[in-house]
Amino acid sequence: MAKASPSSDTRTAFLEAATTQFSDRGFYGASIASIASDLGLTKQALIHHFGSKEQLYGEVLQRIADQLGAVVVEAVSEESDPTRQLERLLGLLFDSRRVQPEQTVLITRELLDNRPRAQKAGTWYLKSFLNALIALIKRVPGWESASDGQALAAVYQLLGAINYYAISEPTLTRMFGKPAYRTLEEAFPRQLRALITACLENPPTKQR
Amino acid sequence: MAKASPSSDTRTAFLEAATTQFSDRGFYGASIASIASDLGLTKQALIHHFGSKEQLYGEVLQRIADQLGAVVVEAVSEESDPTRQLERLLGLLFDSRRVQPEQTVLITRELLDNRPRAQKAGTWYLKSFLNALIALIKRVPGWESASDGQALAAVYQLLGAINYYAISEPTLTRMFGKPAYRTLEEAFPRQLRALITACLENPPTKQR
């Protein structure tokens, strides 16, 4: 009895393969046949487990949302000071671009694809994440009286700085060449920390 | 002889339709038949003008790159002070999300799709744009001695804050509802201006 639940193993294997393929080629660009062949299986095996391509995609988004929520919990539990909690959270998000670049890419794809058409399930998971960020920044000294809109604006700018860089890294590397990119790679985190503290120290109430 | 060049009219009409469709659905998601039917024509008419879907896509990217370059020229010519030039440029980019949202969306799609596969032509246009931004910030007081990597890091963070918000706007609207979104819509530009000046006033040389 080496394996506990054989079916759940292939399920998560499918989910992982699907995550990278959806991330690389988008929902329409990725085919269920290609995802299945990554595991040496046929597309009908995938259909058997998930019912349809859309449901598979939904589960992939769900997993990402769960992991995103876990990062929030981790940051909050590691620090006590609200400012540090936020800095830690943004730092963790920035670092995760190395371990799980597919996450940021997939979320960004969702933002792009959801523009015209009706929203899929994915958007709602993001909302609770953003609400957590809003709640966090409103506990930072000077930000208590900020409106939700002001809080979201500030937080979303920092999030944009992080995520846009995360999805651009490969392109920037090829564009400027490895050696030139190394200096950017080194300068970015320092500059980012400076930007975050500058933002947190300038709440809208005491802006000039 | 009402029209000067009949063929160029349909060509630009094709380019405009293609821009919105590529922006909405991505390269793979958009079909040449659907683009052509927007003008009441068949896909073979499109092939007749552009040769292939890839070439059409290339011309769409080229147009966007040209318009991006024009924005740089506009910002530089309108202001004399380097700080104001940069602020004006970023402001113009932020405003353009209203007039031409397809541009930002398409560039972001390029960043995502270029991750795994070899880069298409589009990347090179972006490089000259980024180089212009680097040159601009290095003329701002205090930034003269910054390295290219430091300059790009700072500029790319601001660019990310702007572009990520631009592609997120529709999703954020649906997520928080129109009334709540209005306050964000109002707070964002002000917060962005504060972020830009905070960034420019904190060059890496005198960072604590």
Next chain:
DNA sequence: CTAGATACTTACCACTCGGTAAGCCGTCAA
């Protein structure tokens, strides 16, 4: 009047897509 080019059309091709239907095979319970 004719030759050629331009701007399009219909017809067709090979291929891929997501999904259905039906069956095969091993495990496990009655």
Next chain:
DNA sequence: TTGACGGCTTACCGAGTGGTAAGTATCTAG
């Protein structure tokens, strides 16, 4: 032994993809 079930297969379907081939209508230059 039998029957049900989960996990997977092959076979197949209709729809849609980008692209080719060949033709038609219109206008213009020689």
